[in-house]
Amino acid sequence: MTKTYLTSVSTAKTKFPKKLLIWNYWDHEHIVGTHFENYKKVVILYEDETTCHSDRWVKLPYLPFYIKSTDICKLVNNNRMEVMHTTLFSIIKCKQIFVFEENSLNECSVTRYDYLEVPKLFKFLQPVFDKMMKKWFLDVWEEDMPMRERRFKVWKLGFQDFKGIDYINNPDSEKKHNENRMYDLSLPIPKVTQTKENGSKKTFKRLFKRSKHIGYGLSDL
């Protein structure tokens, strides 16, 4: 059967450095935390500094059920990430290309290109696919935005992974506020919340389905 592609392009700008955005995309552990309403389980089958092979149980926009997606995520270079999603017994294959562009102020934009392989007779679904993918991009983007903002904020306050902030941990320690601290990233990101571990395979499960959201905090007094 002749195949064709449904396509979609989504883009967004941020005030964050590229490495922080890549940290967010490569923090596969947060999928069942931050995005717990849409993901219920992630199994990382293999991961190194440029590749992640995982199974994810996801609920996509407009679909009332979870689908299992096998994803291979590859950081091709510092500016480009490619993800291949395969689902429904390998019948559905969707490729996504993320392009990161950072300006001289260390503010990065992201453009995502989506390609879904379908039999040619399904070409008529192009507008639906485009709408669905743009909504997915926007929903995830908005859910991740406070995470990026907060991560950047604590980073500038001297945050260190698995330690926290020195002047908070130790009241006698002096505060060293560093607005210009360069964001640093080392992949893969260390994981601690797996419920099962078997060699390089790690399982992460969402802890609850629903929650009363208190939120990120009250505004300044």
Added chain:
Amino acid sequence: MKKIKIGTLNDLKKNNQFSRWVNDHDILIYKFNSSINGISNICPHFGGPIGYHEIKYKDNKPVFTCLWHNLQYSVETGKCITKKNLCLRKYKVEVVNEEIFVYIN
């Protein structure tokens, strides 16, 4: 130590907890067993918000669950039960005329 206003009892009414940044400290104020307590709202794992969710229960014990990666902390002690060597700083809290104050360095 400085004594700084972080909110009012009215802020606590709705959910029995709230968090707010004061002087570069993100502090979670919560009511538990009739007392008002303050702990750091910054998860030492990757910096996520401990008080994003309401209090949950694990093995019948109240816990805060970090939104980002589900690390859980005892409401009673601030100790992490997911990764044992992590702990949240406690802040001294004082209530004066419906206003809540915290002591920070």
